[in-house]
Amino acid sequence: MDERFVIVGGDAAGMSAASKAKRDEPGLDVTVFERGEWVSYAACGMPYYVKGEIEDLEDLVSVTPETFREERDIDLRTGHEVVEVDPDAETVTVERDGERFEQSYDHLLIGTGARAIEPPFDGIDLEGVFTIHDMDAADAIEDDVSDDLERAAIVGGGYVGVEMAEALAGRGLEVSMFEMLPTILAPFGETAAGVVENHLREQGVSLHLETAVEGFTGDGRVEAVELEDEESVPADVVIVGVGVAPNVSLAEDAGIEIGETGAIATDEYGRTNDENVYAAGDCAEERHVVTGEPAHVPLGLTANRAGRAIGQTVAGSPTETGDIAGTAIVKAFELGASRTGIVDEDEAREAGFDPVSVTIDAASRANYYPGASELTVTLVADRESERVLGASLVGQEGVKRIDTVATALHAELTVSELENLDLAYAPPFSPVWDPILTAAKVLNGQLE
Amino acid sequence: MDERFVIVGGDAAGMSAASKAKRDEPGLDVTVFERGEWVSYAACGMPYYVKGEIEDLEDLVSVTPETFREERDIDLRTGHEVVEVDPDAETVTVERDGERFEQSYDHLLIGTGARAIEPPFDGIDLEGVFTIHDMDAADAIEDDVSDDLERAAIVGGGYVGVEMAEALAGRGLEVSMFEMLPTILAPFGETAAGVVENHLREQGVSLHLETAVEGFTGDGRVEAVELEDEESVPADVVIVGVGVAPNVSLAEDAGIEIGETGAIATDEYGRTNDENVYAAGDCAEERHVVTGEPAHVPLGLTANRAGRAIGQTVAGSPTETGDIAGTAIVKAFELGASRTGIVDEDEAREAGFDPVSVTIDAASRANYYPGASELTVTLVADRESERVLGASLVGQEGVKRIDTVATALHAELTVSELENLDLAYAPPFSPVWDPILTAAKVLNGQLE
Numbered sequence: 021m022d023e024r025f026v027i028v029g030g031d032a033a034g035m036s037a038a039s040k041a042k043r044d045e046p047g048l049d050v051t052v053f054e055r056g057e058w059v060s061y062a063a064c065g066m067p068y069y070v071k072g073e074i075e076d077l078e079d080l081v082s083v084t085p086e087t088f089r090e091e092r093d094i095d096l097r098t099g100h101e102v103v104e105v106d107p108d109a110e111t112v113t114v115e116r117d118g119e120r121f122e123q124s125y126d127h128l129l130i131g132t133g134a135r136a137i138e139p140p141f142d143g144i145d146l147e148g149v150f151t152i153h154d155m156d157a158a159d160a161i162e163d164d165v166s167d168d169l170e171r172a173a174i175v176g177g178g179y180v181g182v183e184m185a186e187a188l189a190g191r192g193l194e195v196s197m198f199e200m201l202p203t204i205l206a207p208f209g210e211t212a213a214g215v216v217e218n219h220l221r222e223q224g225v226s227l228h229l230e231t232a233v234e235g236f237t238g239d240g241r242v243e244a245v246e247l248e249d250e251e252s253v254p255a256d257v258v259i260v261g262v263g264v265a266p267n268v269s270l271a272e273d274a275g276i277e278i279g280e281t282g283a284i285a286t287d288e289y290g291r292t293n294d295e296n297v298y299a300a301g302d303c304a305e306e307r308h309v310v311t312g313e314p315a316h317v318p319l320g321l322t323a324n325r326a327g328r329a330i331g332q333t334v335a336g337s338p339t340e341t342g343d344i345a346g347t348a349i350v351k352a353f354e355l356g357a358s359r360t361g362i363v364d365e366d367e368a369r370e371a372g373f374d375p376v377s378v379t380i381d382a383a384s385r386a387n388y389y390p391g392a393s394e395l396t397v398t399l400v401a402d403r404e405s406e407r408v409l410g411a412s413l414v415g416q417e418g419v420k421r422i423d424t425v426a427t428a429l430h431a432e433l434t435v436s437e438l439e440n441l442d443l444a445y446a447p448p449f450s451p452v453w454d455p456i457l458t459a460a461k462v463l464n465g466q467l468e
Numbered sequence: 469m470d471e472r473f474v475i476v477g478g479d480a481a482g483m484s485a486a487s488k489a490k491r492d493e494p495g496l497d498v499t500v501f502e503r504g505e506w507v508s509y510a511a512c513g514m515p516y517y518v519k520g521e522i523e524d525l526e527d528l529v530s531v532t533p534e535t536f537r538e539e540r541d542i543d544l545r546t547g548h549e550v551v552e553v554d555p556d557a558e559t560v561t562v563e564r565d566g567e568r569f570e571q572s573y574d575h576l577l578i579g580t581g582a583r584a585i586e587p588p589f590d591g592i593d594l595e596g597v598f599t600i601h602d603m604d605a606a607d608a609i610e611d612d613v614s615d616d617l618e619r620a621a622i623v624g625g626g627y628v629g630v631e632m633a634e635a636l637a638g639r640g641l642e643v644s645m646f647e648m649l650p651t652i653l654a655p656f657g658e659t660a661a662g663v664v665e666n667h668l669r670e671q672g673v674s675l676h677l678e679t680a681v682e683g684f685t686g687d688g689r690v691e692a693v694e695l696e697d698e699e700s701v702p703a704d705v706v707i708v709g710v711g712v713a714p715n716v717s718l719a720e721d722a723g724i725e726i727g728e729t730g731a732i733a734t735d736e737y738g739r740t741n742d743e744n745v746y747a748a749g750d751c752a753e754e755r756h757v758v759t760g761e762p763a764h765v766p767l768g769l770t771a772n773r774a775g776r777a778i779g780q781t782v783a784g785s786p787t788e789t790g791d792i793a794g795t796a797i798v799k800a801f802e803l804g805a806s807r808t809g810i811v812d813e814d815e816a817r818e819a820g821f822d823p824v825s826v827t828i829d830a831a832s833r834a835n836y837y838p839g840a841s842e843l844t845v846t847l848v849a850d851r852e853s854e855r856v857l858g859a860s861l862v863g864q865e866g867v868k869r870i871d872t873v874a875t876a877l878h879a880e881l882t883v884s885e886l887e888n889l890d891l892a893y894a895p896p897f898s899p900v901w902d903p904i905l906t907a908a909k910v911l912n913g914q915l916e
Contacts, residue, residue, distance in 0.1 A: 074837070321905075325888070340888070342887075345890040349894045424875050427875040433878075433879060442795045442878070443769070443871045444797035445769045446512055447513045
């Protein structure tokens with residue numbers, strides 16, 4: 021196969037595609053352009069580096085550039101930024117050290133990722149104010165946090181905010197968190213979010229919900245967070261984590277179609293409206309398994325899986341990227357929370373369902389077995405079809421059980437079918453009725 | 469509803485049926501005859517009572533007799549043994565303190581459970597030799613194990629054997645284990661069993677595989693285990709755990725059909741060949757979700773679920789008992805092992821499949837995250853249909869993930885569908901590709 025596969029972006033989607041394509045079809049020329057220096061890194065591990073649980077930032081790199089180049093025969097070029105795509109000519113324009121060159125392609129993958137949103141806060145450029153968007157940012161934060169600092173402020177109560185709260189508290193700082201919405205972790209639903217909020221407070225985090233941040237003040241370095249309706253709150257370091265936005269301008273400028281979610285529209289093979297141009301990872305849409313509609317949920321597994329499928333497709337075996345269920349899991353100090361599918365009832369109604377939901381508390385192990393703790397399960401189903409729509413879990417252990425519900429969503433199981441699953445039971449691992457089964461049993465009672 | 473529902477046996481199946489029937493149809497007369505004194509107890513918790521992790525045997529009772537009688541209005545009679553069933557007359561004969569009486573029924577549930585098999589070993593009646601078959605046995609063992617004892621022998625390497633090895637080692641005894649087969653925990657497959665065997669040895673258990681026990685010797689109290697081809701092994705206490713047999717003689721004598729597995733044959737509603745007689749729990753067959761054939765896998769969830777469904781059916785809402793997947797999980801010292809479906813390739817072939825399997829090692833969490841340990845996954849599928857047939861997991865943490873595969877079995881997912889599940893990822897909980905997904909990915913490679 022005398023073809024060239026060009027990939028823009030050297031993280032999860034790009035490097036998975038490169039590796040899979042080259043493995044399946046060694047004759048393919050595979051070139052990856054990455055504007056930064058880091059490739060194939062686990063962004064999700066960065067809070068734990070800041071916390072001090074991971075010694076070396078390099079530990080987050082799953083495959084080194086040398087391995088890609090030497091063992092996998094991939095032409096990986098870091099410090100190279102693709103600044104233009106010309107789909108008609110099938111070329112990309114690459115900039116390196118201020119110089120530009122063109123590169124032709126037969127197949128192109130856009131894996132430009134997402135960026136941390138930087139709201140137009142006053143003082144966002146002050147020293148000590150960070151967004152966490154890449155490895156260099158993690159490094160900078162880790163460097164910045166010294167024994168001299170006492171108070172940290174986290175703006176935004178999403179995954180990154182919650183993980184960074186744990187990280188900075190772990191470094192000995194007093195942490196305040198500011199969230200505009202009535203709850204943190206909105207995608208997990210009110211119940212799970214409420215449990216996490218109480219836990220954060222118990223851990224000493226000062227939680228400011230429904231609180232709008234105006235900006236930051238300080239003399240060179242940040243000294244306080246300014247709020248709209250309240251007194252300012254002192255802060256020696258600030259992390260802004262208010263969400264991410266897909267990097268689509270390169271695609272948009274090339275006439276590639278952008279979907280309603282704001283990310284690049286793709287078909288089931290990860291192909292854009294141009295048949296030789298694919299998109300994957302945090303910049304692309306995927307189909308949601310419950311709604312069947314395009315969704316943008318930028319997470320690691322999605323990027324890896326879609327990249328790998330596209331690599332396989334480019335190598336000659338058309339492979340679907342797979343649907344997503346929006347499955348997510350987060351650690352918050354001593355607590356875990358997880359979610360999948362549609363948890364929010366309004367969102368379910370918008371998708372055309374008539375949602376019914378229950379919330380139950382159950383023991384994570386047999387209640388007489390040492391170490392058992394309380395697990396709170398919310399399960400949502402459609403009244404008419406009785407199909408399971410989504411769930412959230414929160415508790416000290418056992419929240420990876422969300423995978424059972426995620427599997428049920430992919431298989432389109434009804435609540436009765438979920439209730440009748442033969443799940444694993446022994447006292448050290450579960451009550452006789454796994455908490456998921458108990459939730460299904462109770463929800464089934466509501467459907468009768 | 470002026471009808472009488474009579475239940476034989478007051479453990480999981482019986483009490484679940486009684487509670488559900490009475491809740492759904494309060495007008496029903498519900499009578500339970502239990503020959504012993506304990507009802508609704510968690511037999512699976514007994515090893516942890518012996519180990520000393522559960523203080524009071526009563527803690528294993530999930531609902532007390534008083535609650536059943538007073539709050540649930542169930543006529544629960546302990547110390548009452550049903551000695552005969554007459555399906556034509558629709559009566560049972562009950563014995564109590566040597567006296568007999570008859571009781572008529574409209575619906576009958578046989579929930580007679582299973583008993584520990586007692587092989588015809590010489591010396592099985594010696595003091596210090598126990599089978600673990602009920603709460604009184606657990607109590608007797610716990611009482612018997614004192615500081616004077618030094619060496620324990622476990623005959624049989626199934627769940628009970630492995631759990632009792634942990635329990636007695638936890639009480640400070642040196643433990644020897646004797647198993648006739650080449651591996652312990654045969655239903656988990658060779659790979660998982662091998663990992664557990666190594667771990668038992670590391671924990672100081674002296675493992676005698678492919679070793680036939682002839683009997684026990686001692687003067688009043690057991691002093692040694694006698695082997696067929698080897699020297700005898702000293703033992704101060706012996707636990708015989710070589711499996712269980714369903715208690716079917718009551719049913720058999722009444723002309724109720726016994727299935728090929730030796731347990732009572734039932735239809736999808738738990739009904740026997742007599743339309744007013746149901747059977748559930750450790751004495752009954754259930755349909756296997758992979759083979760579609762009757763199977764006998766006596767475990768707690770199956771008993772609870774089938775009992776509950778029968779209670780609902782008797783109360784007027786026909787409810788299927790649900791299929792089983794043979795899902796099981798066991799703790800062995802610091803290790804967990806789990807299994808579901810068909811793991812053994814010979815068994816798969818006998819069921820008409822063409823099995824392909826892979827075994828992989830993967831990290832339980834992101835490999836850079838503290839506490840990550842190795843998880844070994846064996847995944848089995850059918851070559852032609854590519855349907856997932858079963859799996860086993862073994863490792864220090866994360867073996868409850870077997871539920872994902874169990875769910876896949878119920879939904880009849882293919883390996884590709886399993887590989888494409890959107891499972892939960894964050895570094896403290898999983899690698900990007902959950903070990904189940906990695907196994908599916910590798911197995912899929914073998915199927916292409």
